Amino acid sequence: MSKSPHISVLLNPSIDALNIKPNGIYVDGTFGAGGHSEHILKYLKSGHLYAFDQDLNVNPSKDLRFKDHPSFTFIQRNFASMTQSLKHVGVEQVDGILLDLGISSMHIDQAERGFSYMHDGPLDMRMDQSQSLTAETILNTYEHHQLLRIFRDYGDIEKPHIFANVIMKHRPYQTTHDLVKVTDVFFKNKKGHTAKAVFQALRIEVNQELNVLEDVLQQSLSLLKPEGRLVVITFHSLEDRIVKHFMKDHSMIKQLKGLPVLSNDLPPFKLITKKPIVPSLDEISMNPRSASAKLRVSEKQTNHSII
């Protein structure tokens, strides 16, 4: 099977949004195939880029673009450990954080990772292969209320309680196609509903994607220096809602009506994108996987002290 290389999504707008200073310290929280990191490095002189990826197969030390690069450090960890991991290498604050969420084309194309309903493979779906929870464990052992929560909250599945029953009835599951056989029957005649939503829901649960996103967004409040930028690319509405609300909530003045604005009332962020930046039609036709992408940007206020 031919494997498509990962094409970086919203590359120019996200790099522009970082507003890179040649001597700045930057974080790419989702290194993947290194497309965004490669571009950030082009702007740096005495600055430094710290890149995270939790996937054990991601190995920039074998990649000539990054191997022995003096301005580049790779940290093979979940970005939820960002503050702690950076502290470990002596970094307290940074000038920009980029998150290009989700999985890469390599994940989708490798049947053995279990992310795609198009390929038959083990029901794995772990981004970090060292963790124990897999999609197979969830499908074979979760109780009804746990499955219901996942399919309702993460997949927006129609009649999630019935779907959870159906899943339990057809146990055990071993491969992605074991699951697809069940979803095909359940979604027959339900227009617009496919295995895609079920796979998304399971992937979010396996990797705790929404929890780690909320966690790292909170950390950005103290990690960013004044004028530092938070740049986030999301691929589905659950992620986007979290980013949108976080950025909005942290850029609103908490001033009581009629009273003067004090420096403590000032929000930590200034919203740079009132509306999300989305890919052009050209980008979507060149890379259909970019179609659902949304880019949102905030900037740390100069007059806001560390929280």
Ligand SMILES: C[S@@+](CC[C@H](N)C(=O)[O-])C[C@H]1O[C@@H](n2cnc3c(N)ncnc32)[C@H](O)[C@@H]1O
């Ligand atoms: C969409 S890809 C990034 C592609 C990259 N920007 C590029 O241009 O090549 C997302 C990558 O982030 C990683 N990732 C996702 N969530 C993560 C997390 N919580 N911590 C660390 N890495 C994560 C995935 O393993 C994947 O390799």
